[in-house]
Amino acid sequence: MDNKIKLRNAGLRPTKQRIIIADILLNGFNRHFTAENLQNEISISGNKMSIATVYNCLKKFKNAGLIKQVESYTDTAIFDTNNVSHHHFLNEETGELIDIDNNEINLIKLPDIPKGFINSGVDVIIKLKKNN
Numbered sequence: 001m002d003n004k005i006k007l008r009n010a011g012l013r014p015t016k017q018r019i020i021i022a023d024i025l026l027n028g029f030n031r032h033f034t035a036e037n038l039q040n041e042i043s044i045s046g047n048k049m050s051i052a053t054v055y056n057c058l059k060k061f062k063n064a065g066l067i068k069q070v071e072s073y074t075d076t077a078i079f080d081t082n083n084v085s086h087h088h089f090l091n092e093e094t095g096e097l098i099d100i101d102n103n104e105i106n107l108i109k110l111p112d113i114p115k116g117f118i119n120s121g122v123d124v125i126i127k128l129k130k131n132n
């Protein structure tokens with residue numbers, strides 16, 4: 001599907017900047033990235049975008065459900081083009097995330113949800129370190 005149509009279908013006006021980002025992110029491959037990673041790829045593709053604009057676009061993409069933001073232990077936000085519910089392995093040394101399919105994890109016990117709240121999703125992160 002044309003990325004302009006993908007943006008429109010998600011309720012986003014297909015601005016030049018959003019199309020540049022959609023062309024990089026919405027190519028069918030699942031990946032994890034930071035805004036800085038993306039800004040780098042934008043400049044490799046021959047375009048220029050300020051980090052504030054990149055963040056702004058990513059926020060819009062996230063709110064439109066085109067990408068997800070992964071819970072992260074660092075100050076840097078990590079985004080995910082796999083917007084289906086899933087979990088992650090985290091390589092503690094490199095920060096690399098690897099997807100885990102939802103049905104690979106079976107949660108047998110969860111605490112009672114505090115009053116006034118509902119469970120809006122459980123993200124499991126299995127931290128990896130070298131066994132040596």
Ligand SMILES: [Zn+2]
Pocket residue numbers: 032080082086087088097098099
């Ligand atoms: Zn993921």
